Amino acid sequence: MSEPMKWIINSMPKSGDKNLSTMAVEQVKKAKTFHQSFPQYQETPLTKLNKMAEYLGLEELFVKDESYRFGLNAFKVLGGSYSIAKYIAKKTNKDISELPYEVLISDKIRNEFGTATFFTATDGNHGRGVAWAANKLHQKAVVHMPKGTTRARLENIKKLGAAVDILDLNYDDCVRQAAEEAANTPNGVIVQDTAWSGYEEIPAWIMQGYGTMAMEAAEQLVKQEIQRPTHVFVQAGVGSLAGAVVGFYANLYRENPPVFVVVEASAAACLYKGAVAGDGNPRTIDGEMKTIMAGLACGEPNTISWDILRNHVKVFISAPDWVAVRGMRMLGAPIKGDPSITSGESGAAPFGALATIMIDSNYSDLREVLGLNRNSKVLVFSTEGDTDPQRYKNIVWRGLNE
Numbered sequence: 001m002s003e004p005m006k007w008i009i010n011s012m013p014k015s016g017d018k019n020l021s022t023m024a025v026e027q028v029k030k031a032k033t034f035h036q037s038f039p040q041y042q043e044t045p046l047t048k049l050n051k052m053a054e055y056l057g058l059e060e061l062f063v064k065d066e067s068y069r070f071g072l073n074a075f076k077v078l079g080g081s082y083s084i085a086k087y088i089a090k091k092t093n094k095d096i097s098e099l100p101y102e103v104l105i106s107d108k109i110r111n112e113f114g115t116a117t118f119f120t121a122t123d124g125n126h127g128r129g130v131a132w133a134a135n136k137l138h139q140k141a142v143v144h145m146p147k148g149t150t151r152a153r154l155e156n157i158k159k160l161g162a163a164v165d166i167l168d169l170n171y172d173d174c175v176r177q178a179a180e181e182a183a184n185t186p187n188g189v190i191v192q193d194t195a196w197s198g199y200e201e202i203p204a205w206i207m208q209g210y211g212t213m214a215m216e217a218a219e220q221l222v223k224q225e226i227q228r229p230t231h232v233f234v235q236a237g238v239g240s241l242a243g244a245v246v247g248f249y250a251n252l253y254r255e256n257p258p259v260f261v262v263v264e265a266s267a268a269a270c271l272y273k274g275a276v277a278g279d280g281n282p283r284t285i286d287g288e289m290k291t292i293m294a295g296l297a298c299g300e301p302n303t304i305s306w307d308i309l310r311n312h313v314k315v316f317i318s319a320p321d322w323v324a325v326r327g328m329r330m331l332g333a334p335i336k337g338d339p340s341i342t343s344g345e346s347g348a349a350p351f352g353a354l355a356t357i358m359i360d361s362n363y364s365d366l367r368e369v370l371g372l373n374r375n376s377k378v379l380v381f382s383t384e385g386d387t388d389p390q391r392y393k394n395i396v397w398r399g400l401n402e
Contacts, residue, residue: 005356006318007366008272012280012310019307022204023247028211030096031082035212037100038081038136044068044213046220051335053378056358060226060377063331063351064217067342067385070132074295074347074384075213077129079193079240080120082209083202084133087189088113104137117142118191119182121174123294124153124387125346130191131162144178146171149294150388170288172300194238194302203240204304210244217379218252229379231259231372233350236271236309237298243305245381250312258379259370260313263353265293265346269318270301271309282306292321292391292402295346295384315370317353321345325401327352331382332396344392347384354380 021027035041045065053061066075082096085104089096092112103109117140120130127143134141141162145154149166157164167174175192179199182188195203221229232249236242242262250257264272268289274282285299327348331341343351357363357372372378386392394400 003266003320005320005323005353005363006266006272008275008316009369010275010310010313010316012275012278014311015280015307017307017311019304020247020250020311022207022304023211023244023251023308025248025251027208028215028248031078031208032212032215034082034085034096034100035078035209037102038070039101040070042068043216043220046217047339047341048224049334049338051338052330055335056355057374058358058372058376058378059374062217062221062229062379063341064213064379064381065341066213066347066381066383072128072132073387074125074128075210075241076125077132078212079206079209080126080129080191081133083191083205084118084130084137084139086205087116087202088137110138114187115139116187116189117182117185118189119178119185120144120191121146121171121178123149123171123297124156125295125384126193127157127162127164128160131157131160131164134162135160142178142181144174146174146297147288150391152388152390171298193240194298194300195304197303200304203302207240207244207247207304210241211248213381214245214248218249221379226377228253228256229258230376231261231370231378233261233263233354233378233380235296235346235349235381235383236262236264237268237296238300238302239271239305239309240302241383243302243308246312247308250308257312261315261317261350261353261370262309262313263317263319263350265289265291265296265349266318266320267291268297268299270299271306272316272318274301274306274310275316280310292345293324293349294388296349315366319349319353321401323352323356324349325352325395326355328392328396330355341382342385342392343382344384344387345395347382351380351382354378
């Protein structure tokens with residue numbers, strides 16, 4: 001634990017919040033209705049950890065467990081599937097409400113739309129989601145993976161019929177290559193959950209797809225007689241998921257929003273870097289981003305998400321690998337009476353940060369800033385299970401830190 005967990009209070013000037021409407025409740029309802037049309041759809045668990053809440057000094061603690069999503073062990077398929085469906089809807093002049101799963105896979109739509117090749121860059125989870133969706137919808141997928149990706153992640157994508165490789169490039173350069181190949185391929189489409197100038201429509205659809213997870217969690221909380229969480233902890237790579245979660249809840253709880261905390265891997269903490277700069281402009285991180293949190297190793301922010309996050313996040317956290325390791329172990333070996341949660345390296349980062357804030361006296365100031373106490377009802381997102389099974393075993397079973 002030589003490298004400390006760093007944090008910054010968001011003091012950036014507000015923008016006009018033009019992108020908040022991307023995550024409007026009615027837009028997310030459309031995405032959730034679409035996902036519910038899949039025969040594989042099942043609401044993922046919202047796990048209540050009573051004993052852990054007591055240990056950490058909180059009133060209540062809930063973890064949204066995405067290891068059960070569509071049998072793919074991660075949430076990313078929500079964005080990939082919805083964006084591909086929205087693209088097909090646009091090209092066939094239909095509303096997404098007209099294209100539930102059974103219609104999308106029909107011969108009629110296949111003849112009307114034809115076949116596209118969907119390109120993407122990924123550490124694993126997003127590419128697996130795009131490959132799964134393309135396979136189910138009878139489309140093609142090409143997936144590029146950055147340097148350092150494990151073979152297990154590649155094989156998971158290959159099994160779904162996609163063309164996949166590992167390039168000697170970092171994530172952001174893989175994105176550029178995928179975009180270039182898509183532009184030079186007949187009926188080629190780049191499906192990426194990061195946005196840049198001139199490429200914002202598909203990333204917005206992906207974010208809306210992610211909103212299904214946030215909407216489920218809100219509905220599950222109500223069933224447990226929690227009208228709203230007081231705090232939400234969510235992780236960020238490019239920030240698409242964080243922007244989706246924060247944006248949806250900022251709309252849903254408009255009169256009394258929760259305190260939002262965004263957690264990044266310190267090796268790729270571009271949002272934190274932007275918050276430190278404080279002028280409201282995004283910042284990037286270049287070069288190799290060495291971290292066990294492969295899903296968060298992204299150095300260039302999604303421009304749509306950045307706009308949402310700068311307006312609504314209370315604190316940005318830059319978390320070293322040991323924070324994720326702590327989260328993985330505490331969720332996997334909980335206090336007696338609580339259920340176990342299998343949370344991967346990127347999935348466990350928010351819980352690891354929360355636990356550190358609550359049990360480490362070095363972060364008592366941050367605890368005060370966030371108002372975390374015995375009255376807090378905290379929602380944490382665990383976005384993946386053991387997507388790299390061997391690494392998970394090394395960390396949780398063997399006591400290694402990578």
